[in-house]
Amino acid sequence: MIEIEKLLKGDRRSLAKSITMIESSLESDRKDSQALLEKILPFSGKSIRIGITGVPGVGKSTFIENFGLYLIQKGHSVAVLAIDPSSPISGGSILGDKTRMENLSQNDKAFIRPTPSQGFLGGVAQKTRESVLLCEAAGFDYIIIETVGVGQSEYEVADMVDFFLVLLLPNSGDELQGIKKGILELADSIIVNKADGLSLSQATQTRAQYTSAMELMRHDPEWKPRVLECSAIEKRNLDVIYEMILEYKVSTTNSGYFKTKRLEQNENWFKRLVSEMINNKLKSNKTLEKKKFELESEVRKDIKLPIVAAQEYLDLLFK
Ligand SMILES: Nc1nc2c(ncn2[C@@H]2O[C@H](COP(=O)(O)OP(=O)(O)O)[C@@H](O)[C@H]2O)c(=O)[nH]1
Ligand SMILES: [Mg+2]
Known part of the structure; x- marks a missing residue:
């Protein structure tokens, strides 16, 4: 566990430990690091x-x-x-x-x-x-x-x-x-x-x-x-x-620009996260990935138009 009091006092070991935690790819760490980020x-x-x-x-x-x-x-x-x-x-x-x-x-x-x-x-x-x-x-x-x-x-x-x-x-x-x-x-x-x-x-x-x-x-x-x-x-x-x-x-x-710029950066950060999270979610769906792979190959072989293939993919996604 990260000792937040120590971190807030500038303790460098706690800081190093918290960065290690947020960098961790473990699911359990992800929850803890989100909680930590919200607290700090x-x-x-x-x-x-x-x-x-x-x-x-x-x-x-x-x-x-x-x-x-x-x-x-x-x-x-x-x-x-x-x-x-x-x-x-x-x-x-x-x-x-x-x-x-x-x-x-x-x-x-x-x-x-x-x-x-x-x-x-x-x-x-x-x-x-x-x-x-x-x-x-x-x-x-x-x-x-x-x-x-x-x-x-x-x-x-x-x-x-x-x-x-x-x-x-x-x-x-x-x-x-x-x-x-x-x-x-x-x-x-x-x-x-x-x-x-x-x-x-x-x-x-x-x-x-x-x-x-x-x-x-x-x-x-x-x-x-x-x-x-x-x-x-x-x-x-x-x-x-x-x-x-x-x-x-x-x-x-x-x-006021200093503040505005940071808020815009936060908005960009959010958008980027959402699109990455969606992409990851899609990639973890085997059926969708298989379909995408097939469609890519059909487009490459000129069997299907990209727009038709894309529509087919979306139909499967939202069916
Ligand atoms: N003459 C001179 N050499 C410098 C200066 N700043 C860096 N160097 C040298 O340039 C090389 C690369 O520096 P470094 O800080 O590692 O560059 P980095 O790859 O951009 O991080 C090193 O040999 C430094 O000593 C400078 O202001 N003047
Ligand atoms: Mg360097």
Whole structure:
């Protein structure tokens, strides 16, 4: 059993245990974790949720370590949830990340947790949403979610955070750096990392380039995304990034947008869950699955039109 009192007091062992429970696929744990989430819900929501994405090697982990330590210096506490769709729970790259966040992980104002991302209801990052609530209940006032640019995880993360950061390399030549174009539209800030040493002038060029690119891009009317440069390793501009996020928080709280955005995200979360739950239910029905398989093959062989096949499937479902 999870001791809620301890969790609410910020006990990290209880927090770790509760996250393990909500990640469990056991039916008995599912009931317990829903009960737990309902109990802690009134104590959640008080953090600033920050999402960070960028290609492997851009410096996300280094950034999170030093930005996290900066936040702690400012009197905050930081929970880091790392999603890596390419590796299951004990996978290599996450362990690499953990050692790279060595100083942060040893700080008692920090909590670092890799999230397994496969085979969960509601998309790769589903459990992360619930973990955010648990971290908030445990009193962490900054939640940082790290994800690499694989599959849908960046889109999902963008839809569960208040502020979404995209880290870029100082490569002005390689225009999109393997970042999906749609991702830039979701960014609240684009940060060119490694603006140090020999890369400094390239970083400044890259920043200029993206500043003009962003001018043409659609964005939220409530916030104009900013393009900045930083050096995660030399801790340069971490203060500027912190101030920017605070400014975002203040201005969107005043306009009501901060709240509205979270409510919209909850609505999306609900819709996603419903459709996944329905899909799972359908998949567990052998008769329906068999029929679907037959229909798929008939469509593939051009025996049936897709619309006819789909109607047949639905007729069986609702008969
Ligand atoms: N020069 C420089 N190197 C950096 C900076 N940030 C990270 N690195 C290096 O880039 C490599 C990848 O960093 P890492 O944080 O693991 O990137 P991640 O894969 O995005 O998490 C490591 O060797 C870091 O030391 C920076 O600001 N400047
Ligand atoms: Mg990393």
